[in-house]
Amino acid sequence: MVARFVTLKLTLMGNTFRKSVWQTIGMVVAALYALGVVGALVTLVGALAYVGDPAWAGLAITLGGALTVVGWWIIPIFAFGVDATLDPHRFATYAIPRRTLLAGLAVAGLVSVPGIATVLVAIGTSFAWVLEPGVLVVALLGAVLGVATCVIGSRAITTLLAPVLESRRYREVVTIVAVMLVVMTGPLIGWLANDVEVSVEADPGSGSSMGMLLLPLFEQAAALVGWTPFGAAWSLAGTAHDGDWAGLAGHLAVALGTIGLAWLVWDRALARALERPPVGDGSGGKAKGLGAFGRVPFSPTWAVAARTATYWVRDPRYSGSIAIVPLLPVVMYVSAQSTGNFFMLLATGPFVAWILGFSISNDVGYDNTAFALHVAAGVDGRADRWGRAIPMLLVGPVVCVATVVVSVWIADSWHLTLPLLGLSLGLLLVGTAVSCAVSARLVYPVAKPGESPLKSPQGAATATIVSQGLGFLVTAGLSLPVLAMGVAALMLGGVLWGAATLVVCVLYGALILVLAVRFGARVYNRRLPELLQQVQSFP
Incomplete structure (x- = not known):
């Protein structure tokens, strides 16, 4: 049944190339852009591992993986309706066990340009530890758990919040908030960069050691993020490289607990959505003149x-x-x-x-x-x-x-x-x-x-x-x-x-x-x- 879901998703993706020339061009451009991003990220992490200190690669994977999970979880809340293919409500009339439906939807969720790009980055960056076979095995395990955290957590949040996401007033508020965040990102980055530049000009000798000053901050951030649901799976390889086996067990427990909890939330939310789908109350809005x-x-x-x-x-x-x-x-x-x-x-x-x-x-x-x-x-x-x-x-x-x-x-x-x-x-x-x-x-x-x-x-x-x-x-x-x-x-x-x-x-x-x-x-x-x-x- 899982293979059937994947086949359906691949068929839907293939049909997009037949609808119009613009859709074909858009899919090709998106795929090429995603491949470029994947290649750049994998090359960057590999360079950190082989040219610099392998610990730097662990920091990059932990922090970057945590940001990836945040993106998978948060973006669907703002960009509601981004992927409406394989809508669970369309399978409500079929006698498909809910656990089978969950597994099929989870695997099929990877059959998209963002999903494939995430899998390629997760696997590609894991080979930064290729010189340490034991750590490489742990890194691959962390990549699998990290991708699962992305997909299952995203599906759990969107299914749980589906009644709210379908509200028109919510969509209007979220749109305005999202636009405000996007518009203000650039000025905030520029303001922070200007503060750093001012501090360097005030102390010219600090410019050469800026990297050494930022490294402890990254280490502290990675150590903190590694114990959160966002970065626990991605921090497994770095923890194994450091020989912290107690920490490795703790991070693994957090990662598995996150996936298990997200799966449980998704299961309960999907059951509610399939058994008691939202319906309008028929009241509607009251007309007040012609406006x-x-x-x-x-x-x-x-x-x-x-x-x-x-x-x-x-x-x-x-x-x-x-x-x-x-x-x-x-x-x-x-x-x-x-x-x-x-x-x-x-x-x-x-x-x-x-x-x-x-x-x-x-x-x-x-x-x-x-x-x-x-x-x-x-x-x-x-x-x-x-x-x-x-x-x-x-x-x-x-x-x-x-x-x-x-x-x-x-x-x-x-x-x-x-x-x-x-x-x-x-x-x-x-x-x-x-x-x-x-x-x-x-x-x-x-x-x-x-x-x-x-x-x-x-x-x-x-x-x-x-x-x-x-x-x-x-x-x-x-x-x-x-x-x-x-x-x-x-x-x-x-x-x-x-x-x-x-x-x-x-x-x-x-x-x-x-x-x-x-x-x-x-x-x-x-x-x-x-x-x-x-x-x-x-x-």
């Missing part, structure tokens, strides 16, 4: 605008991208503090404007099957294009003005307010214009409604890069007059130059927007059936 539709004029253009505005408020795929905007001033401020250069902070306004303008470049793709309503209702291209742009034109300028005012206030550069406003509003209009034109021609797969905004459909990576790359080039080319005018005003200074920049950039952006909407409307009307077919074919 945005009751506040706009009665016309196709404003109907599309109301629907788009509703998406921005209620769809976590949109709200997740909006959550980045308030964090950008914080990110830029941290970067400015670490470098001592407030240029990045002053560039926040134009950067926010560019992000907002380009954020609607794949609106048709986000519609998914709901785009059929536009086709069935016969919505004209101009009404569709303007309807998608109006919410951005109403909210975007307010956000850009607020961002510029906050940035010049923090940097105490009020004399740059007008040029920065001109830059920001001009880039917002140009970006919105390009989005109105591009979204009628270049559509790529995105997460479906109700799925995790962090989920990337198979085959979408290459299409996204190509589409966004072309859109970025067009936006950059059309933004050159705005950038030239803004840079000139910033360099020359003066109120007149600032006011001229504001007026010229806004007028230029408005002209580009009108022309782009007309172009996008013609393309939309001509390609309407092809757009619907393309959107409905997305995986």
Whole structure:
């Protein structure tokens, strides 16, 4: 039965190569990237073992393995719905013993690009102890237990939290938290690196011994992590190399206990899910008027605008991208503090404007099957294009003005307010214009409604890069007059130059927007059936 599950998973993976060219390219790129990462990690650990001290390899395996387990356990909570293949609920009507089902799902969970990469890294790094056969056997045992900890723990957590993960409110909150963590990672790393650099400059002699200072920290961290469920299995080889047999027995007990407890939790959670599947209570939500539709004029253009505005408020795929905007001033401020250069902070306004303008470049793709309503209702291209742009034109300028005012206030550069406003509003209009034109021609797969905004459909990576790359080039080319005018005003200074920049950039952006909407409307009307077919074919 376990072999049958593996066969089913391999068949599902093989079928992804037959659906579309983009999925095939995406799978190949993901596989090549994973092989590159595996080769780099195995080479690094091997170099630590043969060139340096073998104990360093043990530290790297313990800490790296613990991070791998954390990733396997935590990422599914944020990226819910990443792997919906072999859903246990689909086997509820079959007379499969639960223990057999658990074993099959556990082994089949490794049949994926991340799973295969984890197995290859675990086995490859174990051969860092090839010169010590006894330690090598222990390392291979630790690799098996470590991989089992990853898979079984991940399945146990996602199955246990399934009722919560299916909550829409949970998905919205988790999306915003995940985006905030991703955005703030870079500034925090830069801040820590700056602190290290400052300490080295204060004591130049400490730079040469930085590695010797960090090694005890790594040793202490590895010693602590080795007694946790995350690193117990990965620390077995290092403990055997040190000859600490009591510690080896303790780490082995923690690893086996973790796997046993995770298996028990998974078994109980799966039994609950299969025997008492979650069902709706039928209450639903209570309608309170027409919402945005009751506040706009009665016309196709404003109907599309109301629907788009509703998406921005209620769809976590949109709200997740909006959550980045308030964090950008914080990110830029941290970067400015670490470098001592407030240029990045002053560039926040134009950067926010560019992000907002380009954020609607794949609106048709986000519609998914709901785009059929536009086709069935016969919505004209101009009404569709303007309807998608109006919410951005109403909210975007307010956000850009607020961002510029906050940035010049923090940097105490009020004399740059007008040029920065001109830059920001001009880039917002140009970006919105390009989005109105591009979204009628270049559509790529995105997460479906109700799925995790962090989920990337198979085959979408290459299409996204190509589409966004072309859109970025067009936006950059059309933004050159705005950038030239803004840079000139910033360099020359003066109120007149600032006011001229504001007026010229806004007028230029408005002209580009009108022309782009007309172009996008013609393309939309001509390609309407092809757009619907393309959107409905997305995986």
